[in-house]
Amino acid sequence: MAGKGGVGKTTVGATVAVAAARAGAKVQLIELEGQSQLAALFGAPEMRFEPTTLIERNDAGGSVLGRRITPDEALMDYLGAHGLDRFTDRLSVTGIIDVVTTAAVGLRDLMALGKIRQIADRGEADLVVVDGPAAGHAISFLRTPAGLARASLGGPVHSQAEAAMEFLADESRCRVQLVCVPEVTPVTECIDTAYALEDEIGVALAPLVVNQTVAQLKGLVTAGRATSLPPSAEAVVERRIASTRIQKAQLQRLNEGLPLPQIHLPHILSARLDRHHINTLADAYAGGFK
Amino acid sequence: MSALSRSAASGDAVVLLGAGGVGKTSTSAALGIAAAASGRNVVVLTVDPAKRLVETLGLGSTYPSEVVAVEGLDVTGAGSLHATMLDPGHTLTSLVDEFAPSPARAAAIHRNRLFQSLVTSLSGLSEYMAAERFRQLLADPRFDMVIVDTPPAQNGVDVLDAPARLTDLLDHRLYRALLAPRRGLLRTLNAATQLAARAIGKVVGASLLSDVVEFFALFEGMDRGFRDRAAEVDELLASNRTRFALVTIGRPEPIRTATWLSDQLRDRGIVPDCLVVNRRLTPSANAPRSAHPAIVAAIDDHNQLAESETEVLNSSGLVQGYKVVEINESDEEDPLAALIQMSTQL
Numbered sequence: 001m002a003g004k005g006g007v008g009k010t011t012v013g014a015t016v017a018v019a020a021a022r023a024g025a026k027v028q029l030i031e032l033e034g035q036s037q038l039a040a041l042f043g044a045p046e047m048r049f050e051p052t053t054l055i056e057r058n059d060a061g062g063s064v065l066g067r068r069i070t071p072d073e074a075l076m077d078y079l080g081a082h083g084l085d086r087f088t089d090r091l092s093v094t095g096i097i098d099v100v101t102t103a104a105v106g107l108r109d110l111m112a113l114g115k116i117r118q119i120a121d122r123g124e125a126d127l128v129v130v131d132g133p134a135a136g137h138a139i140s141f142l143r144t145p146a147g148l149a150r151a152s153l154g155g156p157v158h159s160q161a162e163a164a165m166e167f168l169a170d171e172s173r174c175r176v177q178l179v180c181v182p183e184v185t186p187v188t189e190c191i192d193t194a195y196a197l198e199d200e201i202g203v204a205l206a207p208l209v210v211n212q213t214v215a216q217l218k219g220l221v222t223a224g225r226a227t228s229l230p231p232s233a234e235a236v237v238e239r240r241i242a243s244t245r246i247q248k249a250q251l252q253r254l255n256e257g258l259p260l261p262q263i264h265l266p267h268i269l270s271a272r273l274d275r276h277h278i279n280t281l282a283d284a285y286a287g288g289f290k
Numbered sequence: 291m292s293a294l295s296r297s298a299a300s301g302d303a304v305v306l307l308g309a310g311g312v313g314k315t316s317t318s319a320a321l322g323i324a325a326a327a328s329g330r331n332v333v334v335l336t337v338d339p340a341k342r343l344v345e346t347l348g349l350g351s352t353y354p355s356e357v358v359a360v361e362g363l364d365v366t367g368a369g370s371l372h373a374t375m376l377d378p379g380h381t382l383t384s385l386v387d388e389f390a391p392s393p394a395r396a397a398a399i400h401r402n403r404l405f406q407s408l409v410t411s412l413s414g415l416s417e418y419m420a421a422e423r424f425r426q427l428l429a430d431p432r433f434d435m436v437i438v439d440t441p442p443a444q445n446g447v448d449v450l451d452a453p454a455r456l457t458d459l460l461d462h463r464l465y466r467a468l469l470a471p472r473r474g475l476l477r478t479l480n481a482a483t484q485l486a487a488r489a490i491g492k493v494v495g496a497s498l499l500s501d502v503v504e505f506f507a508l509f510e511g512m513d514r515g516f517r518d519r520a521a522e523v524d525e526l527l528a529s530n531r532t533r534f535a536l537v538t539i540g541r542p543e544p545i546r547t548a549t550w551l552s553d554q555l556r557d558r559g560i561v562p563d564c565l566v567v568n569r570r571l572t573p574s575a576n577a578p579r580s581a582h583p584a585i586v587a588a589i590d591d592h593n594q595l596a597e598s599e600t601e602v603l604n605s606s607g608l609v610q611g612y613k614v615v616e617i618n619e620s621d622e623e624d625p626l627a628a629l630i631q632m633s634t635q636l
């Protein structure tokens with residue numbers, strides 16, 4: 001999942017996981033940074049590196065496991081798997097890693113990508129949904145393998161980088177699903193990000209999710225003109241008319257600017273989203289594929 | 291005058307922190323407009339602005355690290371408003387050129403592969419460079435007010451910690467050990483560390499490790515400059531001249547991030563002056579009973595969301611603990627007009 005902050009990327013990630021589990025998929029839902037609201041959406045305790053259950057196995061055989069894979073944890077996991085957990089002097093190891101990763105920026109991000117690839121390739125899940133870093137950072141995050149491969153450092157890092165690039169470029173294994181809302185700035189950024197992802201990283205794009213679409217209220221424009229309302233109510237009606245108009249124009253821009261199928265999710269009229277809302281969104285998401 | 295404007299009036303700099311997507315950059319720009327209107331010579335440092343805002347502020351066609359005057363504002367009064375975008379690579383390169391003992395050494399650093407990957411990669415570097423750029427702007431005689439729009443969430447705190455982290459790294463025994471052959475400090479590297487270094491070399495590749503050694507070796511003798519600079523930035527951030535404000539919207543996730551940021555700041559002895567709540571929906575009067583169903587639905591939808599937002603804000607301990615500056619959702623479609631409207635609420 002990728003998208004600008006505030007467009008509901010995390011919510012949509014949870015929605016995709018729920019929709020896929022309903023269809024019978026074993027899903028792992030992964031957050032890369034510790035600050036997301038993912039676990040709270042499922043009423044589960046904070047996620048850890050080890051998988052925890054967010055949705056138990058259902059009749060269709062689907063389930064959702066959640067885990068948090070920070071780049072730091074991924075690096076330690078990788079080093080552990082390569083024999084470094086034998087070292088009892090943890091401080092020395094951590095210290096050296098600090099020095100190495102300070103100079104070789106991106107090494108940690110590469111390890112996080114490697115861990116995600118491993119989960120997918122080992123068949124630990126049918127679908128891995130990654131709540132990625134916010135827009136600008138998503139591109140630099142996904143650009144890391146190419147950057148490190150170009151630095152031609154040789155050795156295991158180089159082969160990790162090449163494997164990650166191969167994974168990103170293989171559309172049968174990996175796609176980026178962009179999320180935006182039907183407003184001017186998010187749509188502009190979404191179109192730019194889509195082209196940057198395809199051109200610079202060579203990753204395939206999944207259908208575009210347009211989140212928070214408002215329902216069109218029939219007759220609002222005419223009725224609004226004909227009715228005398230208190231100023232605060234009039235402002236609300238005007239804003240609804242404006243946002244409907246802006247939404248229409250921005251959906252048009254997306255149609256013209258991005259040759260991608262779109263899935264529209266409804267604007268949920270609550271500031272605090274819960275599992276119930278995610279179910280509503282998952283209905284709309286699944287409906288978008290029909 | 292809002293708590294945010296009072297905060298700006300009492301210092302030389304305001305640092306805004308908050309989650310992504312809560313309107314930090316817009317708030318920074320609007321505060322810039324308000325401060326300029328009150329006679330200050332303001333520069334807004336933005337780290338990762340939306341393209342539309344870049345265009346609104348006139349930053350689009352210039353070199354990122356340049357400072358440009360924001361045009362098209364009639365509200366600036368006696369003051370002035372400039373904006374600049376952070377270019378981490380450029381800032382680091384200028385630091386290296388400043389501290390390198392010779393042009394040859396600077397050139398050797400520019401050629402080092404790790405240095406190149408450092409200047410082209412955004413992650414990690416931008417926080418330290420934001421702190422350095424902040425110092426440069428604060429020292430710039432053209433400005434008497436610096437407004438810093440930090441990267442989202444965690445990375446915002448990294449801006450504060452970056453100078454100290456660099457100093458820690460320079461003090462690290464491994465760093466000194468890597469330079470040991472030149473300094474005769476080989477004995478500082480104990481047997482366990484040597485073993486671990488060798489094992490890590492096997493995992494990440496020996497050539498990466500030797501690049502790291504070269505990288506730090508090139509910086510030998512420059513650490514004094516970097517260290518002094520880091521201490522200076524630290525002092526500026528801790529001083530009364532620099533004020534802090536948190537930014538959120540009425541949603542649980544950004545409020546949680548702001549709460550976390552608040553704790554992080556207080557751990558560092560910093561108490562933000564206020565909490566800005568952006569895009570606040572105000573409940574509307576009900577529609578007359580005879581109104582068209584579409585009007586009733588529009589008002590119901592709005593009030594349902596506004597009430598839910600009020601509930602989220604009221605149940606947050608964070609909101610109780612700060613002076614709150616509420617900014618209403620803008621009804622301006624023109625971005626500059628929206629910023630000006632926002633600034634009048636400050």
